[in-house]
Amino acid sequence: MAGQVKEYDYLVLGGGSGGVASARRAAEFGIKVACIESKKLGGTCVNVGCVPKKIMFHAASLAESLHDMKSYGFTIDGTPQFTWNTIKTSRDAYIQRLNGIYENLLKKSGVEYVQGWGTFTDDGCVDVDGQKYRGKHTMIAVGGKPTVPDIPGAEFGITSDGFFELSDLPKKTAVVGAGYIAVELAGIMSELGSDVSLFIRHDKALRNFDEMISDNVTDSMEKSGITIVRQSTSKKLEVATDGSLTYETTAGTFSGFNCVIWAIGREPLTKSIKLENIGVNVDKKGNIVVDEFQNTSAQNVYALGDVCGKALLTPVAIAAGRRLAHRLFDNKPDLKLDYEDIPTVVFSHPLLALLD
Structure with missing residues (x-):
């Protein structure tokens, strides 16, 4: 009931790729875990990033290949027609299915899914619509949002x-x-x-x-x-x-x-979760400051993914989240993510890949 604090071994704020991966891995060790998310599960990558972008990139690649088909012996009668709404409808339906899959994965893992916007209170809890949640360990992975220029219009x-x-x-x-x-x-x-x-x-x-x-x-x-x-x-x-x-x-x-x-560019979603109430330091851009083990300046509070402003890539957040779960709950105190030599792919035309 509202007013009574709900207690967890591991409380994850953010249901994106990093948060979900860390919550599910931690649950494998028999602890009590909850994941708080206000929007659709899957975060930026699933909803407005990697996944739908790759679908649109593939559509664009198909259009690009039409230019060369005649040189390879293919005959196309008439001008090929492209309908934006067709790909949008099928893409959106696919993303919606993924949202459901993410929720089912949390449920099967034994992670409690709390839907709502979480903010920190001065007693170290996370408040969601008047209900307080507290973790012995709390991890922040609320991600970021696109930057809009400060200009008229x-x-x-x-x-x-x-x-x-x-x-x-x-x-x-x-x-x-x-x-x-x-x-x-x-x-x-x-x-x-x-x-x-x-x-x-x-x-x-x-x-x-x-x-x-x-x-x-x-x-x-x-x-x-x-x-x-x-x-x-x-x-x-x-x-x-x-x-x-x-x-x-x-x-x-x-x-x-x-x-x-x-x-x-992008900026972290840290301004409205009241980090000041628990003493979590951020840099001048609002990114949460962490050490090599994802520790913040507050005891037993951690952060990873885009909210830290470093290597804003889905596989990086997933890897960091899983390693953190092992470090905290699987007796592997030295386990951490190595941020050196991270491969990157840009879905340009043509594609490019590099080691950052």
Whole structure:
């Protein structure tokens, strides 16, 4: 009943890939575990990240292969037609099935699933809609969200989350950003038939990657038909009288867009969970500060995944979460994730892979 604190050996705040993996692994050791999540289970990866993005990338790759079919002896009568709503409907149904699978996995593992937004109280509990939960050990894996620029009219654009809500393929799209999310979304939209412009602050996409990779990806994008606007910083986004979007930047003003996608980075979801109540330190960007064993500044409180701002990759969060469970509940005090030499794949056109 509400008002009575519910006690657990392991309390996980966040039902994304890292949180679910850690909770399920910990439950294997016969302890009492609960996982708190306010949105759909699976986190960013399952709902608005890796999984639906790969589906859209595959659709774009099929469109890309049509260009070369004649050279390989295939005859296509007429112009192939693509219907955005068809792939959206099947993609969304698949994600919904995955949400159910995640919930069943928690249930089969003996992990209690608590649906709601959790915030820390000054007595070390997590409050969800008036009900308090306390863990002997508490792990934070609430993930992050896309960053929106602080400019007039920013609300008229969408983020990578909004990309998966689009009901139609925009005829003309602006993608703002130079990182892997921007590169991937620009490539998908372009191959599926949108007129895409990529706005970057410097001269190359993927500027923080290996120089050879950055050069070649930037060149390939331009050759594929994507317009790259360099040395561009956002100033203003406006809705024109015809309903189209006009985007003002330091490189000039560009008009006629049906969709503007902000892909300028991500930020941790730490501001609204009241970490100050339990003394968990964050850096200037809001990322939770942890040591090599995922320990925060608060005793028996841990954090992993995107909320820590390092190696924002699903397999990394899963691996860190499982190792933490073994360290805490399987008598393996020295077990931790090695963050060196983590492989990365960017679903650009063409694909690229590297060791970070």
